[in-house]
Every structure is written in C-alpha cells, then in structure tokens.
Amino acid sequence: DAKTTQPPSMDCAEGRAANLPCNHSTISGNEYVYWYRQIHSQGPQYIIHGLKNNETNEMASLIITEDRKSSTLILPHATLRDTAVYYCIVRVGNNNAGNMLTFGGGTRLMVKP
C-alpha cells in the first residue's frame, strides 16, 4: 500500500470549514484513498473513500487531485465534536487477500470555539 504524509496537527475555528490535506505521491492506479477519524478514547470511525472522482457524504467531502498524488478531506462546518485524529489511508480496493488498514500518525484536528 502507498505511503501517506499528513501534517501532525491543525486548528480550526468552530463553524468554519476544516481542510485536511494528505499526500500520497506513490499511489497506484488501483489504490483508493480512505479517511478514518478517531475521537479520544473511541475506536476509529470510517468517514469516506474515493478512487479519482470527488466524493461527498453526510460527514465530509473528499477532493482528489487530477494526478491523484494528493487529496483533501473537507469538513464543511466543523464543530467541537469533530476534534479528533484524522487518518488518511491508501490501499487497493476490495481485495480477496485481505483488507488490513495501515494507519500512519494522522492529523490531530483541534476545533476551537
């Protein structure tokens, strides 16, 4: 699976958009970008994933650059409850060999009032 690089921490004002970047310059053509987050003392939570098109769901939007070497997770109106560590993971799509997730250090997002 391709390696990802994320800033270790970011701050965001409550009510503003939080834009979390992820670099995955060695991504392969069959690898997807997945985002998970982990709120303190809880298990990680799946947010969104995409291959090359931008994706949106009730939680967030995922913007993937045309060359697929980087992506941005957008939380449109951050709340205090969005304070968490956000993990960007790149891996092959649904795979008979197993679907282990490789977590890096993630970005610690602090939403401030």
Add this chain to the structure above:
Amino acid sequence: DAGVTQSPTHLIKTRGQQVTLRCSPKSGHDTVSWYQQALGQGPQFIFQYYEEEERQRGNFPDRFSGHQFPNYSSELNVNALLLGDSALYLCASSQGRRNEQFFGPGTRLTVL
C-alpha cells in the same frame, strides 16, 4: 442494530500471564480484524479472520493468536504477556472484501 462490541472494556494482567479478548461483529459482517494501539500511536494491524480462517497477518509474534467462531465472533489470545503488550486492542468488522471497517470501542489492557 448493534455495532461492534468488545469485552472486557478494561483488563489488568501481570507479566507472563495469558489473556483472551472477545469481539462480536456488526450485524451482517463476516470479517473480523484485530489492531493494537499503543499510547499516542496509530492502530497496528495484528490479523484478520474470514470464514473461520486467518486470512492476513501483520508483524506480530506467535504469542498473538486468534479464532473466529461460526457466528463470526472472534477472540484474540495473547500468551506470555510482556509490559510492552499494554495497549488498546481494537476489533473491526467488515463485510467480505470491503475496506470500510467498523471499529469497536476497544479493550484497554494493562500489563504490570
């Protein structure tokens, strides 16, 4: 619809002992993965079970073993506990080959 459940929530053991952690997957899920998360680190993959077989394994010693039952629930066993095994142990379930995994709240293991 119950999510992923794990038991116990907390556990204290001493070095050299053995421990068994339990996980029930989300309804409709047939694949269970186990992760270890040390304080301040991201989760590290231990192994994954599908159809009662270990399908994939991370870089963990043989002291870590597991089992999946016909109802898809799973156990993680750790023998000869070391101080370094102190961590949050997370169970995640998914459906077949899908990468969207649903995590339980974890079991906090402390080895003294």
